[in-house]
Amino acid sequence: MGVTISFISATTEELDRAAKDPSWAGQFVSDLYGVDYPWPDRHDCGPDKAFGGLQFLFDEAEVSLEFVMDGFQILDSGTLFGWTAEQIDGVARELLATPWERLAAHYDPERMATEDVYPNMWTFDPDGELDWLKDAYDELVTFFRTAAEHGHGAFMNFSF
Template identity: 70%
Template sequence: MGVSIGFICATTEELNRAEKEPSWADAFLGELYGSDDFPMPDRPYGGPDKAFAGLQFLFDAADVSLDFLMDGFSILEDGTLFGWSAEQIESLARQLRATPWEQLAAHYDPQRMTRENVYPNTWRFRPEDELEWLKDAYDELVTFLTAAAERGYGAFMSFSF
């Protein structure tokens, strides 16, 4: 299974309740993802899934101010669920839309990523394929953030390990 990050849209009311009632938030997300209606067209969701650390490496190198594990606010004490306000999602969507993939890809360094054990540490096997994988994850993230921002949503971010 591995370590992964996923986002799903949340209303301001849901985020406020989650902050006050973390156990409600955990159960609510279970219901969302486990619903027969998932995925719901009015509730965007998206990655970066297992590519989060590779993207974080590129964001850091390109001075993009996004830190998956530090931004947002913690909902569950075990560090597996975070909330991101509508303002954060809108700001991040704007920032990433203004950051072309080529700007990030210029910092792709599979040897350094291998040395630094950037998860999932697949960079040494087929580095050219992994760059395309990161691009796909970036595109999915930007698509999610754009859709969420256009609808005025915040987000829940799940960190699974």
């Protein structure tokens, strides 16, 4: 399976409760992912395993989003984080101001492989992997924009 990141929207009340009761949060988020989709008021997205490649591009393009540093830790295991509505709104604004072409200009499969950027498959099909990153980026932009429009925060799952 590998290491993955996913987001699911959350209300301010849910995030507040999660901060006070992490065991409730772990079960709540697990239950959210266990239901049949789609929930009309619950948005979610990967970026799944693409987070490492996207993080590389964000860093190179000086986009301030950091998957494993932003948000606040909910579970001591480091597998569940909360992102406030304000954080989601800020990231949405930055992503909407960052066209894909600005990120793609920093795509360097050889360097990414040398630096062991997760999931380190960049040189097997460089064009296909760039398309994969673009799809993940587009999904991420849509998620953050939609969550921000609804005034939501998010839960971020980090599974390994």
